[in-house]
Amino acid sequence: MPPSSRTVRRSARWSTVVGIGLVAVYLFPIYWMVTASVKTQPAIRAVPPQIVPIDIDLSSWVDRVFGDPRVLRYIFNSFVVATGTMLLTLALAAPAAYALAKLRLRGKSLLMTLSLSSLMFPAIMLATPLFVIFGRLGLTDSYIGLILADTTLALPYAIVLLRPTFARIPKEFSEAARIDGCSEFGAFLRVIVPLARPGLATVAVLAFLWGWGDLVFALTLATEDSMRPVTTGLWGFFGANTSDWGGAMAFSTLAMLPPLIVFLWSQRLVVAGVTAGGIK
Amino acid sequence: MKPETTFVKHDASFEKGTAPTRAAVPSPKRRGAAARRALTPYLFVLPALVYMAGLLAYPMVLNVLTSFKDVTAVNLLSGDGQWVGLENYRQALGDSQFVDAAVHSVVYALAAVALQLLIGLALALFYVRSFPGATATRSLYLIGYAIPIVVSAEVFRWLLDGRTGFVNWVFSLLGLQHEPVYWLADRTWALPAIIGIQVWLGIPFAMVTLLAGLTAIPHSLHEAAQIDGATGWRRFRHITVPLLRPTFLAAAILSLIFTFKNFDLIWIATQGGPANASEVLPTLAYKLVFLQFLFGKGAAVLNVIFLVLLVLSLLYLAALRREEDHAA
Numbered sequence: 001m002p003p004s005s006r007t008v009r010r011s012a013r014w015s016t017v018v019g020i021g022l023v024a025v026y027l028f029p030i031y032w033m034v035t036a037s038v039k040t041q042p043a044i045r046a047v048p049p050q051i052v053p054i055d056i057d058l059s060s061w062v063d064r065v066f067g068d069p070r071v072l073r074y075i076f077n078s079f080v081v082a083t084g085t086m087l088l089t090l091a092l093a094a095p096a097a098y099a100l101a102k103l104r105l106r107g108k109s110l111l112m113t114l115s116l117s118s119l120m121f122p123a124i125m126l127a128t129p130l131f132v133i134f135g136r137l138g139l140t141d142s143y144i145g146l147i148l149a150d151t152t153l154a155l156p157y158a159i160v161l162l163r164p165t166f167a168r169i170p171k172e173f174s175e176a177a178r179i180d181g182c183s184e185f186g187a188f189l190r191v192i193v194p195l196a197r198p199g200l201a202t203v204a205v206l207a208f209l210w211g212w213g214d215l216v217f218a219l220t221l222a223t224e225d226s227m228r229p230v231t232t233g234l235w236g237f238f239g240a241n242t243s244d245w246g247g248a249m250a251f252s253t254l255a256m257l258p259p260l261i262v263f264l265w266s267q268r269l270v271v272a273g274v275t276a277g278g279i280k
Numbered sequence: 281m282k283p284e285t286t287f288v289k290h291d292a293s294f295e296k297g298t299a300p301t302r303a304a305v306p307s308p309k310r311r312g313a314a315a316r317r318a319l320t321p322y323l324f325v326l327p328a329l330v331y332m333a334g335l336l337a338y339p340m341v342l343n344v345l346t347s348f349k350d351v352t353a354v355n356l357l358s359g360d361g362q363w364v365g366l367e368n369y370r371q372a373l374g375d376s377q378f379v380d381a382a383v384h385s386v387v388y389a390l391a392a393v394a395l396q397l398l399i400g401l402a403l404a405l406f407y408v409r410s411f412p413g414a415t416a417t418r419s420l421y422l423i424g425y426a427i428p429i430v431v432s433a434e435v436f437r438w439l440l441d442g443r444t445g446f447v448n449w450v451f452s453l454l455g456l457q458h459e460p461v462y463w464l465a466d467r468t469w470a471l472p473a474i475i476g477i478q479v480w481l482g483i484p485f486a487m488v489t490l491l492a493g494l495t496a497i498p499h500s501l502h503e504a505a506q507i508d509g510a511t512g513w514r515r516f517r518h519i520t521v522p523l524l525r526p527t528f529l530a531a532a533i534l535s536l537i538f539t540f541k542n543f544d545l546i547w548i549a550t551q552g553g554p555a556n557a558s559e560v561l562p563t564l565a566y567k568l569v570f571l572q573f574l575f576g577k578g579a580a581v582l583n584v585i586f587l588v589l590l591v592l593s594l595l596y597l598a599a600l601r602r603e604e605d606h607a608a
Contacts, residue, residue, distance in 0.1 A: 015411035022403065023417045026483065030423060032446060033435045045444050048453075092328040099324035111325060111332075116597065118336045120589045122541030124562045125582045128346070128569050129339030152335050159328065184320045213428035215544040220570060231430040238434065240551060245438045252434045256427045263426035267419045270426060274485055275492040 030256070037061060037250035044246050064237075064247030065254055073226060074233030075254065077143075078212055081229055082258075084147035085211030086204050089154040094200060097162035098188055102171060111159075118156040123216035126152055131220050141224040149217040154207035161276050165199030166192065202273040205266045212259050230255040340586075347579035361576070368576040372568075378581065380556055381564040384471055388560060389539040392478035397532055399479065400486025405520075407487070408494040418491065425484040433548035436477045440464050464550050470558040474549055481545065482535055489534075493527030494520070526602065533596040537589055561585050 036044055040057040043050045065071050100108055130149050131140070139145035169192060177187035193200065218232040228236065234255055238248035263270055347368050349361035372378050407418040424432065439446045442462030451457040463473040497520065505515045543562040546552060552559035552567070561581060569578035 012411040015406075015409060016413045019407060019411065019413060019417045022406070023420050026421055026480075027423060029432070029435045029439060029480070030427075032439065033431075036438070047444075047449060049446055049449055092331055095324040096328035099321045103321035103324060104318075105321035105325065111329060114332055114337070117590075117593060118332065120537050120541070120593045121336060121340075122543065122562060122585060122589065124541070124543045124566055125343065125586060126336070126339050127566075128575065128578060128582065129342040130335070131570075132342065133339065148335060151331070155328065155331065156336070184317070185324075188324075209426055213430065213544075215428075215430050215547065216566075219547075231428055234430055234434060235548060243443075245441070245444065248434055248438065252431045256431045259426050259428065260423060263423060267422070270422055271419055271488060274422065274425065274488045 033249045033256075034253050036246060037253045039246065041246060060246035060250040064244065065250045068237075070225065071233065071251070071254070074228055074230045075258075077222075077227060078229040078231075078255075079258070080143050081146045081150060081214075082208045082211035084143060085150040085154060086207040088147055088151045089158050089207040090200060090204055092151070093155055093158035093162055093203060094193065094196070095185075095188065097159045098166045098192060098196075100159070101163045101166035102169075102174070103184075112163075115156040115159040118152070119160065121152065121156075123149075123153060123214065127216050127220040130217070134221060140221050141227045143227075145221050146214075146217055146227075146229070147211075149221055150211045150214050151207075153210050153214070154203070158203040158207065161203060161273065162196070162199050165196050169195050198269070198272070201266065202269040202276075205262060205269050206273045208262060209259050209270075343579050343582055343586075346575055347583050349576055351575035351579075353573040353575075364576065368580040372577045372580040373584070377556060377559070377564060378561075381552075381559045381561050382584075384558060385540060385560040385562075388471060388475055388478065388558075389536055392475045392482060392539050393532060393535045395475070395479045396482035396486045396535060397490075397528070400483050400531075401490050401528075403483070403487045404490035404494055408491055418487070421484045421487055423484075424480060429481065429542075429544040430548050432481060433477065433545050436480070437464060437549055440473055440477075464558075465554055467554055467557040470550050470554060474546060474558050477545060477549060478539060478542070482539065485538075486531055486535060489531040490524065490527060493524045493531075496527075497523045526599065529599045530596065533592055533599060537592050537596070540592070541585065541589060 035053050037060050038056050038058060039050065039053045040055050040059075043053060043055065043057075096111065099105060100111060126149070130152075134140045134145045134149075139148070173191050173195060174184075174187045177191040178184070182190060212229075213231065214229070215231045215235075218229050219235075222228055222232065225236075230251075234248075234251050237251060238244065242248055346361075348363060348365060350364045350367070351361035355361050403418075403421070407414055438444070440463035442448065442460045442465065445460075445463070447463065448457065448460050451461075461469060463469045466473075501519050501523075502515055505519060510518070541562060542560075543566060546558060546560055546563050547566070550558045552563040562585065565578050565581040565585065568574045568581060
């Protein structure tokens with residue numbers, strides 16, 4: 001016998017409650033971090049813990065985070081590196097993926113194999129040789145060096161993800177543009193790229209997130225304090241021996257905010273990217 | 281795979297059809313234009329190809345060469361170390377440190393991936409049903425994926441702290457523990473604690489991938505089975521399990537690759553300590569190269585990591601191909 005519509009509705013309501021409860025448990029560490037950043041020192045150490053902060057105290061932010069001019073520098077560095085990684089990844093991956101999907105050329109399988117096999121390259125494995133190569137070229141402790149290095153993480157994935165995106169665009173679009181007098185590249189830029197916007201946006205968001213979160217290249221290629229991004233900046237401030245959890249949580253919250261905002265603003269794209277196998 | 285083959289064939293027949301007219305009017309100007317047209321696709325891939333050759337392929341070759349050389353801080357940048365054959369591999373692999381790290385790596389990757397797939401699957405099965413707020417709540421898990429691992433690791437360092445950590449309070453409340461445990465500074469508990477954090481990091485990917493797999497199963501199959509009187513468990517066993525298997529396999533291998541090569545989490549949480557209790561191959565390689573300047577030995581360890589990942593990737597590609605064959 002089929003269940004009555006009222007039981008269906010009641011079970012749906014319970015599902016909503018459980019669904020919210022589960023995600024709340026999962027995200028508790030984030031909540032704990034953000035609230036700790038505005039707690040007083042005794043509240044941070046309180047047993048039993050203060051689940052909801054009673055007194056708001058911004059001293060962790062004022063003294064430890066914004067009291068130090070280096071922090072803003074780290075944030076700025078991360079923005080430059082993450083944005084640069086995003087742009088370079090798009091500029092390299094989009095034409096290559098388009099050519100792989102739509103144009104006649106030899107060696108397609110070579111490029112695809114190269115992309116697929118570099119998906120698994122750990123950053124740590126590239127860090128040593130890149131340290132040597134960039135050392136010779138004078139690219140250590142530079143934005144260009146970090147951007148070039150971080151793009152190694154995103155580019156292979158971007159090519160693999162974008163190829164089917166371009167393959168789905170009917171070729172009548174580029175043909176029409178060619179008849180109107182566009183060059184192959186002009187047709188690609190003016191007609192194809194706008195049509196592929198969702199795929200390109202997914203790649204852009206993931207490349208930004210990965211560039212922002214990189215630790216390995218920051219650790220090995222940016223040893224000068226003024227070139228550090230937030231990841232190594234955080235580690236340098238609140239390393240292995242810290243007990244200043246208020247400061248550490250405030251800094252962590254700050255380092256989390258840009259990627260969190262990007263994520264909340266582009267959730268659907270991130271879901272699409274992750275579903276296509278995008279894993280850091 | 282399928283649409284592409286038809287596309288190429290279609291294009292070839294088009295070429296054949298126009299070939300005679302082209303041959304009939306052999307003007308050098310036109311031939312130049314045709315050559316330029318044939319060259320254009322290569323210009324599209326050239327930047328990416330140059331980049332990948334220089335910054336992915338060449339570094340890999342350099343790594344392999346370094347692993348057969350005696351490279352120290354003195355001759356690192358000049359690149360003229362002595363050839364030593366397999367000496368670096370002998371030293372690296374014979375080291376008890378290496379054996380420990382390899383064991384930790386395998387235990388850590390297998391345990392974390394098994395747990396995160398199990399939890400991810402349970403969550404996916406829960407959130408795939410339609411209820412008010414299902415879509416909104418399920419994508420919030422990806423916050424754990426979007427934020428830097430450094431940040432998550434830093435938060436867990438505090439949650440697992442012995443003095444003011446939240447986990448100790450919960451466990452003592454539940455009566456599971458009477459004395460405070462310094463999870464990440466304890467030789468017994470450091471690796472299990474790292475596995476726990478990794479599960480948290482891996483749940484979003486597992487869940488979202490499996491959700492996509494579950495959504496792709498046609499609803500009509502479940503309905504038909506329901507009409508035939510199949511119970512929930514039997515529908516899960518005979519419809520969901522076989523149809524989800526390719527996605528599950530792909531998610532498992534990708535998670536294994538990601539977990540096995542993860543350096544960030546372990547470095548921030550424990551740096552491989554205490555006393556190598558949570559040392560894994562990536563942190564060992566980092567220490568050999570960047571702290572002890574044993575570049576050859578470090579490169580040998582990195583190439584072992586590479587071999588493991590290569591095998592996993594080949595498995596992934598095989599799984600992908602099977603999936604495509606099924607789809608075709």
